[in-house]
Amino acid sequence: MKNLARTARWLLTLAWQADRARLLKAIVLLTLGYLATPGIALALGAFTDNLLDGRLGATFVIGVLIALVLVAELMMGHFAHLYYYEVGELAESRINSELIRYVNGTPGVEHLDNAKFADTVTLVREEIQKARAYIEALLQVVLLGGQLILTTVILASLEPWLLLLPLGALPPVIMGRYAQRSIDRSRDAAVEQNRLARHLLHVATSSSSAKEARILGAEAALKRRHERSWREATAKLWRGQLAGAALRALGQVTFAAAVCATVYLVLLQAVRGLVTVGDVVLVITLAVQVNAQVAAALSVLSTLHAAGHTLRRLDSLKTWPTREPRTPAAVRPVPARLRHGIRLEAVSFSYPGSDRPVLREVDLDLPAGRTVALVGENGAGKSTLVKLLCGLYEPTAGRILVDGVDLREMPPEEWRSAISTLFQDFARLEFTLRENVGVGDLARMGNDDVLTDVLGRAGAEPIVRRVPGGLDGALGHGYTDGAELSGGQWQTLGLARSALRDQPLMLVLDEPAAALDAAAEHATFEQYAGSAGEVGSNGGVTLFVSHRFSTVRMADRIVVLEGGRVAEIGDHAELLASRGLYADLFELQARSYS
Structure with missing residues (x-):
């Protein structure tokens, strides 16, 4: 009951904050409709007695009154539904905002790599679509309670023993609670298979992956695996639903026995002449x-119990273990310009839940005003190092210094506003062209000259010409009939987006031209390589991650990662002369072009 009361308070607060006027109108209309129900029973009793006594005039009036009350009851419910439906829609929007805040409201993204966190987010996303049903259930359970009290009072006025009838409702309520627990346990058990089944469905039906599956002949395999995952999830859900149905049936049988006993008692009273036929009709009704x-x-x-689980899951997301909050005394401002650069001292990192370090005691200098290329085989830790520098992860050991100040002492939002990035798994933002690029620096989104300049520097003029409406034209087919772009064109827009922020302290380009050809990547690097070291700039560092050695050879400094450690550092000539891993990888790639 304590959890139920807490859930009720949460839903009521949510609905009140969403739209109190509509909520109050819905309550008034529902109350009128619910009060009409016992009134109809009283009218039926009076109708029967008047009919048997031959009072046809009164019988006719009461019959008309019953018809009008029935129509009014239906109308009250219908119009109330319109109001609380709108309240539910607004409440769902508020919960969505809350979910977004919990997922994105922390400095880092470590929690997004946790499978349990992902499962919880999946369940909440599915459940918050029922916000309207949750609010409707709250209103109904309160009014049903009032209706039941009124019905009990009427029954007791005929026969005090009938006060016991509502007690017969306790077994169904108790059994219903256990039934819901069984159902919720089955949903928790099935969430992983459910997520896998949805992912497989997306792979098999989305345009980005279906064509590859078709060519590889993997449709049948995807279908079989999807069906297997769905069967496993459904089997777990079915077992929970079956157990819940059995428990609910047991409670309903108990209550049915109490109703039968009530009817028998009243009929016995009628046979003895202690109550009228109208009273019998009233009691049966x-x-x-x-x-x-x-x-x-x-x-x-049952719906409110489900809402309680949603609330607990939201609470678990809200209180998910994250970084310790910084005390005001520890906060240091982000410098306006870099004088020395960024330094990593004995930095190690392991993903949450894993004891295997991805990075091991990395010592590295990124000098101010220089371009640094980061190379290494897949799995060497390049992308992880990039996320650490961006403040998305925190080192599990060691520290990152910005001009001698620990990055953990700087406000995360200030550091994020001082850097510009294009990640390997770049976002395809299906907004307008202006918004797609302008999100790189929201303050400059409305400046057409600046947007045109960065699009030109990224080599995106052909994209601008292709998009109907230019800067204000829509992109993609996700929710509108916008211009569809190739993978390279999407990445070109990402490059433009990363160039929009003016003089960042760090520009990170993680495989910025993976969807482009070698010549285009070479041109891209030339465009961005000198940006950090220009005279009069703020000493920013450009960090370039690539597998193409013909491009990274132009960097001031090349860092080679191997097995999560820094294996080599130097410029292109020095690393070739050392005959180490860089030289091996470079020669291997050079032979593939010969």
Whole structure:
């Protein structure tokens, strides 16, 4: 009951904050409709007695009144539904905002790599679509309680023993609670297979992957694996639903026995002449109503229990272990310009839940105003190092210094606003062309001259000409009929986006031209390589990650990672002369072009 009360408070607060006027209108209309139900039972009793006594005029009036109340009851419910439906839609939007805040409201992204966190987010995303049903259930359970009290008072006025009838509703309520627990356990058990099945469906049906699956002849295999994952998830859900149905049936049978006993008691009283036929009709009608009220209460209580699980999952996301908050005394400002650069001292990193370090005691200098290329085989730790420098992860050991100040002492949002990035898994933002590029620096989104300049420097003029409407034309087919772009064109827009921020302290380009050919990547590097060292700049560092050695050879400094450690540092000539890993990789790639 404590959890149920907390859930009710949460839903009521949510609905009140969403739209209190609509909520109050829905409550008033529902109250009128719910109060009409016992009134109809009283009217039916009076109708029967008047009919048997031959009072046809009164019988006619009461019959018309019953018809009007029935119509009014239906209308009240219909118009109330319109109001609380809108409240539910607004509440869902508020919960979505809350979910976005919990997922993105921390300095780093370590929690996004945790499978349990991902499962919880998946469940919440599915459940918050039921916000309207949750609020409806809250309103109904309160009004059903009032309706049940009124019905009980009417029954007690005929026979005090009938006060016991509502007690027969306790077994169904208790059994319903255990039934919901069984269902929720099955949903938790099935969430991993459910997620896999949805992912496989996306792979098999999305345009980005379906063509590859078609060529590889993998459609049948994907279908079989999807069906297997779905069967496994469904089997777990079915077992939970079956156990829940059995528990609910047990409670309903108990209540049905109580209703039968009530009807028998009243009929016995009627045979003895202690009550009228109208009273019998009244009691039978009220007993049927109580049965309907209990059934409805069980349904809405089940929904409220589900809402309680949603609330607990939101709470778990809210309190998910994250970085310790910095005390104000430890906060240091981000420098306006770099004088010395960025230094990593004995930096190690392991992903959450793993004891295997991805980076091991990395010592590295990124001098101010220089371009640094980061190379190494797949899995060497390049992208992880980039995320550490961006403040998305924190080292599990060691520290990162910006002009001698520990990065952990700087406000994360200030550091993020001082850097510019294009990640290997860049975002394809299906907005307008202006918004796609302008999100790189929101303050400059409305400046057409600046946007045109960065698009030109990124070599994106052909894209601008292709998009109907130019800067204000839509991209992609995700939600509108916008211009569809190739992978290289999407990445070109990402490059333009990364160039929009003016004089960042660090420009990170992680495989910035993976979707481009070698010549285009070479031109891209030439465009960005000198940006950090220009006279009068703020001494920014350009960090370039690439597998193409013909491009990275132009960097001031090349860092070679191997097995999470720094294997070599130097310029192109020095590294070739040392005959180490860099030279081996360079010669291997050079032979592939000969």
